[in-house]
Amino acid sequence: MGWETVLYSVLAGVVTAPILIKLFYPHFYTDVRFILKSLPITRLEKNIKNNVSVITRFIQQAAAKPDRTFLMYQDEVYTYREMDQWSNRVGNFFHARGLRAGETFAIFMLNEPAYLAIFLGLSKLGMTTAMLNNNLRSKSLLHCFNVSGAKNLIVGKDEALISAILEILPELQQQGVTVWVMGDQVQENGVLPLEDKIEAASDAPIPAELRSGIRMKDMIAYIYTSGTTGLPKAAKISYGRMVYASMFLALCGVTAEDVVYTALPLYHSAALCIGLAGTVETGCTWVLRKKFSASRFWDDCRKYNVTVVQYIGELLRYLCAQPKRPDDLDNQVWAAVGNGLRPEIWSEFQERFGVSNIMEFYAATEGNVGFVNLLQKFGAVGYASPLMRKLRPCNFVKYDVATGEPIRDENGWCIETKPGENGLVIAPITQRTFFDGYAGKKELSEKKVLRDVFKKGDGYFNSGDVLFMDTDYHVFFVDRLGDTFRWKGENVATTEVSQVLSEHDAIQEANVYGVKIPGYDGRAGMASLIVRPDHSLDFPALYEHVAQYLPSYAAPRFLRLQQEIDVTGTFKQKKVTAVEEGFDPHQVSDPLYFMDTSRKTYIPLDTGLYQGIVNGQVTVN
Numbered sequence: 001m002g003w004e005t006v007l008y009s010v011l012a013g014v015v016t017a018p019i020l021i022k023l024f025y026p027h028f029y030t031d032v033r034f035i036l037k038s039l040p041i042t043r044l045e046k047n048i049k050n051n052v053s054v055i056t057r058f059i060q061q062a063a064a065k066p067d068r069t070f071l072m073y074q075d076e077v078y079t080y081r082e083m084d085q086w087s088n089r090v091g092n093f094f095h096a097r098g099l100r101a102g103e104t105f106a107i108f109m110l111n112e113p114a115y116l117a118i119f120l121g122l123s124k125l126g127m128t129t130a131m132l133n134n135n136l137r138s139k140s141l142l143h144c145f146n147v148s149g150a151k152n153l154i155v156g157k158d159e160a161l162i163s164a165i166l167e168i169l170p171e172l173q174q175q176g177v178t179v180w181v182m183g184d185q186v187q188e189n190g191v192l193p194l195e196d197k198i199e200a201a202s203d204a205p206i207p208a209e210l211r212s213g214i215r216m217k218d219m220i221a222y223i224y225t226s227g228t229t230g231l232p233k234a235a236k237i238s239y240g241r242m243v244y245a246s247m248f249l250a251l252c253g254v255t256a257e258d259v260v261y262t263a264l265p266l267y268h269s270a271a272l273c274i275g276l277a278g279t280v281e282t283g284c285t286w287v288l289r290k291k292f293s294a295s296r297f298w299d300d301c302r303k304y305n306v307t308v309v310q311y312i313g314e315l316l317r318y319l320c321a322q323p324k325r326p327d328d329l330d331n332q333v334w335a336a337v338g339n340g341l342r343p344e345i346w347s348e349f350q351e352r353f354g355v356s357n358i359m360e361f362y363a364a365t366e367g368n369v370g371f372v373n374l375l376q377k378f379g380a381v382g383y384a385s386p387l388m389r390k391l392r393p394c395n396f397v398k399y400d401v402a403t404g405e406p407i408r409d410e411n412g413w414c415i416e417t418k419p420g421e422n423g424l425v426i427a428p429i430t431q432r433t434f435f436d437g438y439a440g441k442k443e444l445s446e447k448k449v450l451r452d453v454f455k456k457g458d459g460y461f462n463s464g465d466v467l468f469m470d471t472d473y474h475v476f477f478v479d480r481l482g483d484t485f486r487w488k489g490e491n492v493a494t495t496e497v498s499q500v501l502s503e504h505d506a507i508q509e510a511n512v513y514g515v516k517i518p519g520y521d522g523r524a525g526m527a528s529l530i531v532r533p534d535h536s537l538d539f540p541a542l543y544e545h546v547a548q549y550l551p552s553y554a555a556p557r558f559l560r561l562q563q564e565i566d567v568t569g570t571f572k573q574k575k576v577t578a579v580e581e582g583f584d585p586h587q588v589s590d591p592l593y594f595m596d597t598s599r600k601t602y603i604p605l606d607t608g609l610y611q612g613i614v615n616g617q618v619t620v621n
């Protein structure tokens with residue numbers, strides 16, 4: 001073969017290959033682009049294989065760049081070395097108290113630097129930390145603490161937290177729990193001040209042997225998620241899962257030079273697994289805020305030279321709702337990383353604040369499936385071409401709108417949807433795509449698993465979420481099925497709310513669901529109630545009951561009083577109809593009520609109030 005022939009065939013190949021690729025697999029270039037953007041992930045498998053945990057990474061980063069700023073909080077600044085030493089003091093103190101690898105410790109604190117020192121310090125001992133949601137009170141707080149199996153609890157110094165714990169202290173003490181408070185001034189019986197003890201402890205490195213038995217499948221944390229059945233569940237976050245999550249910021253292009261801003265609570269996986277672990281993995285600087293503030297957000301970004309912000313959809317909506325300012329574009333933020341951003345806010349946010357990259361993603365704290373919008377497709381959560389689904393398996397299947405269950409064919413197998421349709425997202429449970437499950441009874445975890453999906457004996461994680469895949473394989477979030485809904489960035493379990501409502505004297509039955517309100521993300525809680533015969537509802541008392549036993553985001557914003565149980569149709573079908581009818585008095589003939597937080601009661605919802613809510617004059621808190 002002469003050189004001309006070789007040259008000719010090479011040229012022909014170069015010219016025709018793209019045409020052939022375009023003809024037979026038009027998504028080839030998108031796939032390549034996506035894969036190139038995913039390259040940082042190659043470190044992931046290496047870390048998993050070599051048992052390099054987030055804690056190991058933190059110690060490595062602190063050794064490599066001790067003077068780099070790790071954390072900024074209000075006017076406090078901590079270098080990697082300072083946080084390393086602080087967490088050593090925590091670890092050394094509790095090790096001296098006899099705490100050991102494998103035991104669980106619970107934290108009930110607001111966002112603050114000490115939270116991180118405690119989490120890192122306990123993790124250096126190989127302990128598991130239960131991240132209690134600081135909105136919880138009384139029974140649900142006790143329940144969440146209980147399922148963690150912890151015998152020690154650290155409470156932040158904030159008064160609201162301390163009084164929440166004092167309320168359940170007798171039960172805790174009965175169970176032999178030691179309660180520590182981050183403050184020196186607390187003199188209550190049975191709670192131990194912690195701050196000065198930690199200050200006095202040694203900052204010598206914690207010997208690695210103390211955690212040498214820890215493996216990737218072991219638990220680093222419990223993070224609470226709303227169960228579809230009753231009270232919150234403690235999702236197990238294994239070291240391996242944390243390593244996966246820690247790669248996320250790197251995947252989005254974040255480097256050691258970046259400053260990442262987080263105003264989300266540390267008890268959720270976004271702040272803990274993506275924010276903290278991602279900061280540790282990339283070696284960048286983290287700015288943590290106690291609580292999100294829409295009016296302070298951009299001032300903070302300017303003050304700390306923030307380059308990347310974490311969000312949930314609601315936050316960006318609140319930012320867009322702020323009055324316009326001449327310095328709106330005066331910031332260095334190039335990326336926003338998060339989930340739940342609705343299309344109507346998406347471009348408004350980008351243009352007004354000049355943020356070039358929106359890294360919208362989809363994932364569940366405990367799930368084994370996730371997508372990232374690395375390709376910057378407007379409105380999408382990610383990309384799932386056939387090749388991508390080979391590399392990171394997941395399936396889109398048909399589902400029943402009323403029950404939320406997958407539809408099976410005549411042989412009992414699930415049915416995959418085609419591009420261009422909505423599908424319930426499920427993912428095979430394998431060694432690589434594992435599902436850690438929940439603390440407690442095995443049935444809790446098993447409920448999230450589908451069996452015999454495409455063949456006998458297989459197992460899939462059921463996300464419970466419906467996503468839409470367009471014909472170019474871009475994926476869009478549609479809705480959450482079943483018995484949870486999202487409000488104010490928190491998942492609400494309808495059964496937990498109905499249970500609390502049913503405990504009220506006058507209520508015979510409560511059916512809880514979420515309804516959409518124009519201009520709001522997620523769904524607001526609504527309860528269809530049946531009042532006991534010979535009882536009448538005392539609305540201020542009901543408000544009081546709800547406020548006492550439910551976190552504020554879970555309290556129903558709307559009530560609907562029904563006369564009797566509608567016996568036609570199944571319970572689930574009734575719920576679907578009720579959800580559709582929402583809180584619109586034109587559609588619902590039953591009396592409707594609206595939660596009035598200023599007057600601490602529920603007030604009648606007439607068409608005037610309805611209009612006010614729909615056009616934004618009346619705020620739903």
Ligand SMILES: *[C@@H]1O[C@H](CO)[C@@H](O)[C@H](O)[C@H]1NC(C)=O
Pocket residue numbers: 049050051215216
């Ligand atoms: C990582 O842990 C596994 C056990 O899960 C062990 O078999 C393996 O040798 C460890 N690898 C390294 C590099 O330490």
Ligand SMILES: *[C@@H]1O[C@H](CO)[C@@H](O)[C@H](O)[C@H]1NC(C)=O
Pocket residue numbers: 139142143146175
């Ligand atoms: C917590 O556990 C204790 C002891 O196991 C039990 O007596 C108590 O009822 C539990 N409380 C809750 C709210 O689950």
Ligand SMILES: *[C@@H]1O[C@H](CO)[C@@H](O)[C@H](O)[C@H]1NC(C)=O
Pocket residue numbers: 303304305
């Ligand atoms: C932000 O950047 C400016 C200009 O480079 C610098 O003077 C300032 O110290 C930085 N602020 C922080 C908190 O790093």
